[in-house]
Structure formats: structure tokens, C-alpha cells
Amino acid sequence: MGTKTNIRIRRFSLIQRLFHVLLIISFMTQGCTGVARMYIGSPWGKWLASVFGGYANATQIHKYMGLFMICLFLAHILYLCFKIDWRNFPRCLFSPDSLVPQPQDIFESTHHVFWFFGLIKAPRFDRWTYWEKFDYWGVFWGIIVLGLTGLMLTFPLLVTRILPGWTLNVALWVHRIEAILAMGHVFVIHFFVGHLRSHNFPMDRTMFEGSADLDATIHEKPFWIARMAHEGKLESLLVPQASLLKRTVFYVFGYSAIAVGLFLLVGGIINSPSITW
Amino acid sequence: MKKAVRGMRLVYLGGVMVPLIGLIALLVGPLLWPVWAEVKGGSKIYRYRERVASGYYEGYEVSPRRARATVARPSTKRGLAAYGASSALVRIRTRLPDSHRGLKFYYRNSCVECHPKQTRNLHSVRAGITCRQCHGAEPIAAIKYHYSPMNPIRRHAYVCTKCHEGANVAFGTYLIHEPRAESAAAKENFPVLYYAYWMMLLLLGGTLAFFIPHILMVFVQELAMKKKKPAIDFLLFFIPNRFIVQWREKLIKKWKPPIDKLIFFMEQKFVVAPRQLLSKIRKPANDDAKDIH
Numbered sequence: 001m002g003t004k005t006n007i008r009i010r011r012f013s014l015i016q017r018l019f020h021v022l023l024i025i026s027f028m029t030q031g032c033t034g035v036a037r038m039y040i041g042s043p044w045g046k047w048l049a050s051v052f053g054g055y056a057n058a059t060q061i062h063k064y065m066g067l068f069m070i071c072l073f074l075a076h077i078l079y080l081c082f083k084i085d086w087r088n089f090p091r092c093l094f095s096p097d098s099l100v101p102q103p104q105d106i107f108e109s110t111h112h113v114f115w116f117f118g119l120i121k122a123p124r125f126d127r128w129t130y131w132e133k134f135d136y137w138g139v140f141w142g143i144i145v146l147g148l149t150g151l152m153l154t155f156p157l158l159v160t161r162i163l164p165g166w167t168l169n170v171a172l173w174v175h176r177i178e179a180i181l182a183m184g185h186v187f188v189i190h191f192f193v194g195h196l197r198s199h200n201f202p203m204d205r206t207m208f209e210g211s212a213d214l215d216a217t218i219h220e221k222p223f224w225i226a227r228m229a230h231e232g233k234l235e236s237l238l239v240p241q242a243s244l245l246k247r248t249v250f251y252v253f254g255y256s257a258i259a260v261g262l263f264l265l266v267g268g269i270i271n272s273p274s275i276t277w
Numbered sequence: 278m279k280k281a282v283r284g285m286r287l288v289y290l291g292g293v294m295v296p297l298i299g300l301i302a303l304l305v306g307p308l309l310w311p312v313w314a315e316v317k318g319g320s321k322i323y324r325y326r327e328r329v330a331s332g333y334y335e336g337y338e339v340s341p342r343r344a345r346a347t348v349a350r351p352s353t354k355r356g357l358a359a360y361g362a363s364s365a366l367v368r369i370r371t372r373l374p375d376s377h378r379g380l381k382f383y384y385r386n387s388c389v390e391c392h393p394k395q396t397r398n399l400h401s402v403r404a405g406i407t408c409r410q411c412h413g414a415e416p417i418a419a420i421k422y423h424y425s426p427m428n429p430i431r432r433h434a435y436v437c438t439k440c441h442e443g444a445n446v447a448f449g450t451y452l453i454h455e456p457r458a459e460s461a462a463a464k465e466n467f468p469v470l471y472y473a474y475w476m477m478l479l480l481l482g483g484t485l486a487f488f489i490p491h492i493l494m495v496f497v498q499e500l501a502m503k504k505k506k507p508a509i510d511f512l513l514f515f516i517p518n519r520f521i522v523q524w525r526e527k528l529i530k531k532w533k534p535p536i537d538k539l540i541f542f543m544e545q546k547f548v549v550a551p552r553q554l555l556s557k558i559r560k561p562a563n564d565d566a567k568d569i570h
Binding site for chain 1: 284304397399402403441443444445447448449450451452455458467469470473474477478480481484485488489491492494495496497498499500501502503506528529532533536537540543544547548554
């Protein structure tokens with residue numbers, strides 16, 4: 001990025017950013033309390049649990065935060081119901097503005113892999129790249145799976161009025177592995193994309209600020225910009241960048257999330273031999 | 278594009294809607310038909326009362342029936358020859374009123390000396406519960422002994438409810454000493470756990486195996502772009518440079534036109550926004566510097 005114009009293009013609404021911030025806070029709490037519970041056999045895990053007031057308290061916080069996340073998910077579903085263009089319903093799911101995976105994404109991901117070797121030009125994305133769609137649906141699926149299994153484990157007496165008790169054995173394993181998957185994906189892949197891609201370094205503020213750098217976006221998502229320009233919406237989407245104070249807040253918040261995530265990741269890998277399943 | 282979209286819709290119907298409906302049916306079905314969890318099994322017929330019901334809970338006795346956790350069937354087979362029906366009752370320890378009957382020096386041993394693996398469960402590890410808190414005092418009756426408090430018929434009432442107040446018979450089928458989820462024993466005895474475990478692990482491994490090399494390659498390629506070299510030169514640094522140059526030139530000469538053509542064709546076919554729109558936007562000033570070719 002040689003020439004910085006500081007013109008940005010609006011990408012997320014206030015509600016969407018709020019959802020993301022709440023998701024970060026609840027996900028990190030769930031990660032810490034859950035990992036503390038899993039690693040309680042190691043001194044590291046005991047220390048982590050003591051931050052939340054010990055094993056029992058960490059477990060309680062985990063359960064309440066889980067309920068909060070389920071509420072957040074339901075609120076998101078409600079939000080989607082208002083957001084979907086019901087008048088041309090099935091068609092709108094397959095528009096380029098939709099997050100629903102489409103044949104385009106398969107093509108673009110293959111194209112992207114070819115680009116990795118530097119033999120062809122980078123794929124020209126539309127509004128959502130395939131990894132952004134994967135991030136969205138990963139969280140969507142993750143909350144369904146973790147939420148359902150978590151509810152089962154929180155209310156075993158209620159659940160066994162309906163289901164046999166051995167489903168709790170299965171639910172616990174599914175909950176664990178899905179949680180490891182979610183944390184692994186966020187702490188490695190999502191953080192990498194948000195922070196270490198050359199145009200995102202040191203941090204991509206898009207999800208906090210609501211707008212993305214125009215030059216980088218023209219380069220990465222030319223189809224979206226072209227579409228907006230064609231429909232005459234481009235001018236209304238352009239915004240100046242946020243104030244220095246706001247940007248500082250974004251960076252501090254983003255980097256504290258990174259710190260917590262990497263702490264869990266590294267500590268989790270180092271202490272993994274002393275997990276008591 | 279339309280065809281592709283239509284095809285994708287079919288994929289959605291088949292791949293997303295059907296499992297979704299299945300999941301909903303799985304969750305809602307038992308609500309409508311709670312028999313899956315437990316079956317009331319009290320005998321009304323006097324002459325079977327002794328055998329079917331414990332006597333304590335007769336009218337309300339329930340049995341887990343198909344809700345059993347493990348699929349292992351009690352077998353009379355031991356070694357080459359099988360026990361007869363009557364000798365099995367005496368000889369197979371899991372059916373004895375005192376499962377440790379006749380063991381030498383039994384009272385000098387602790388449980389773990391003979392059952393070392395059985396402490397590897399969440400009740401022991403997390404809650405610090407000892408063997409005897411559930412299995413009871415001497416004589417410890419075998420689980421399959423009909424009058425044992427650990428018998429699945431009344432386990433919930435005699436054992437689980439000590440802590441889990443209100444536990445029912447379905448609750449009692451939670452497997453405390455569950456086999457290692459990845460093991461062959463789990464595949465044999467608790468296949469649901471085994472397959473759930475491996476499917477989730479496949480999902481975990483698949484996601485990371487796809488995306489971690491992916492982001493590494495993005496990193497390498499973007500680093501290479503800064504050095505204005507294609508990543509392939511970067512990756513194959515251990516091969517002498519002249520080979521790479523030759524090889525790369527040949528490769529590009531041969532493959533670039535068809536790949537470009539293919540990508541043009543695919544973009545026309547799959548990308549939803551029409552390609553012609555692209556001419557409408559201004560190109561960034563340093564566009565050529567960023568791309569390799």
C-alpha cells in the first residue's frame with residue numbers, strides 16, 4: 001500500500017459490528033472457562049480456572065455464557081428474518097450479496113490455490129470471499145452444535161426424560177471436538193487472515209470500524225466495487241476513516257483478543273499431555 | 278450460470294435440507310414418543326412378579342430396553358467351551374451376588390490394583406468420587422446380578438439419585454466407564470460414540486488441513502509479491518536457479534494460455550456479477566506492480 005488515500009467503503013452495519021463484538025467477548029469467555037475446565041489436571045489449567053474463581057465457578061460462568069450465546073444466535077436468526085429480501089426469496093439467497101455458498105466459491109477457491117504459486121493473476125472476488133463465507137457458516141454451525149450439546153450437558157435430567165443417557169457421552173465428545181475446532185480455526189486461521197495478510201497488517205479494522213480500505217478492496221473484490229458502481233451505489237458507500245481515538249480502541253480491543261487467543265492456543269498445546277478427559 | 282445455480286439448489290435440497298429435517302425429527306420425535314428413553318415394565322401377572330420386578334418399585338418399574346448404551350450381549354462363552362445356562366449363573370462373575378467371591382487375598386487389595394483403568398472417568402477424575410460411593414459396600418454385587426443396586430433396572434434409583442436427584446432410568450444409561458472413544462472396543466460396544474468421535478475428528482482435521490496450508494501459501498505468495506518474484510521460485514529455493522527459470526518459462530509458455538482461457542470461461546460461467554462491469558472501475562495506480570504477470 002504505497003499510496004494511502006484513507007477513503008474507505010462501508011461493509012458492515014452497526015448491528016453487525018455489535019454482534020461481532022459480543023461474539024468475541026462471549027467466545028473468549030467460553031474459550032477460557034472451557035479450557036480451564038478441560039485442563040484442570042494441569043497447574044496452568046488450575047491457574048486459568050482460578051481467574052474465574054475456581055473450577056466450579058468457571059463451569060457456572062461457562063454455562064451462563066453459553067445461554068447468552070444461544071440468545072445471541074437466536075437474535076441473529078431474528079435479524080436475518082428481517083434482513084432477507086422475502087419478496088424474491090429463493091433467488092435472493094443466490095445473489096452475490098448473499099453469504100450462501102455458491103458454485104462461484106468452489107471456482108474461486110481453486111483459482112486462489114493456483115494463484116498461490118504465482119502462475120496466474122489473483123481471483124477477483126465479489127462481496128464475500130469463500131473464506132469469509134466459511135467463517136460465517138463455521139460460527140453458525142458451531143453455535144448450533146455447541147449450543148445443542150451444551151444444553152444437553154447442562155440439563156441432563158431434563159434431557160434424559162426424552163433421550164437415553166448415553167447420548168450425553170456422545171454429546172460431551174462432540175462438544176469437546178467442536179470447541180477445539182472452533183478455537184483452532186479462530187486462533188490460527190481467522191487471526192491470520194485478519195492480521196497477517198499484507199494489506200491487513202497489523203490489523204484489519206473492517207469488522208470494528210464497519211468500513212474497509214477502498215484501494216485494497218478494489219484490488220481484492222473488484223466485482224463488488226464494479227457492481228456497486230454499475231448500480232450507482234458506490235458514492236453513497238464511501239466514508240472517511242474513523243478518528244484516531246476510535247482506531248486506538250479498535251486496536252487495543254483486537255490485540256487483547258489476539259493475546260487471549262494465543263495464550264489459550266500456546267498454553268493448550270504445551271499442556272495437552274496433562275489433559276484429563 | 279443458471280444451470281449451476283439450479284444444480285446448487287438441488288445440492289441444497291439433498292445435502293442440507295434432508296439432514297436438517299432428519300435432525301429436527303431426531304430432536305422432536307422423542308418428545309412425541311418418549312418410549313425411546315424408557316419403558317414402564319412392571320409385571321401385572323403375579324407369577325412373574327419375582328422375576329420381572331424388584332418388589333420395591335413394582336408398579337413403576339422401568340427398564341431401559343433399547344436405550345442401552347452398549348451393544349454387547351451377555352454371552353456364556355468363555356474360551357473354547359461355553360458354559361451351560363445353569364453353570365453360567367454361577368461361574369460368570371458379572372452375574373454373581375458377590376462378584377469377588379473366592380478371590381484370594383481379596384480384602385488386602387484396593388479396587389485399583391485389579392481394575393487400574395476404571396478410575397479413568399470423569400466421576401473419579403473431576404468429582405473425586407471413589408469406587409465404593411457407587412458400587413457400594415461388601416459384598417459388591419455384580420452389575421448383571423438381578424438384585425444388585427447397580428442393575429440397570431434400579432441403578433438410577435439406588436445409585437444415581439444419591440447426587441443427581443430425580444434421575445430416571447434413561448439417565449442411568451449414561452456410561453460412566455466409557456471406552457476410549459477412538460478405540461476398537463468403542464467401535465464394538467459403543468459404535469455411536471466411536472463414529473461421532475471420528476466424524477468430528479475428520480471435520481477438525483479436514484478444516485485445519487485445508488486452511489493451514491492455505492494461509493501459509495497466502496503468506497508466502499504475498500511475501501513473494503513484495504519481492505516481485507512468483508512464489509514458486511520462493512518455494513523451490515533449494516533447486517538451482519537456472520533450472521527453475523527454465524522450468525518456469527516452459528511451464529508458463531505451455532500452460533498459461535489454456536489456464537487463462539479456462540479461467541475466463543469459468544468466470545463467465547460461475548461468477549454471478551457480469552465480467553463486463555469490471556471496465557467501469559478505476560484501476561489502482563500500482564496495479565501492475567502487484568501482479569506478477
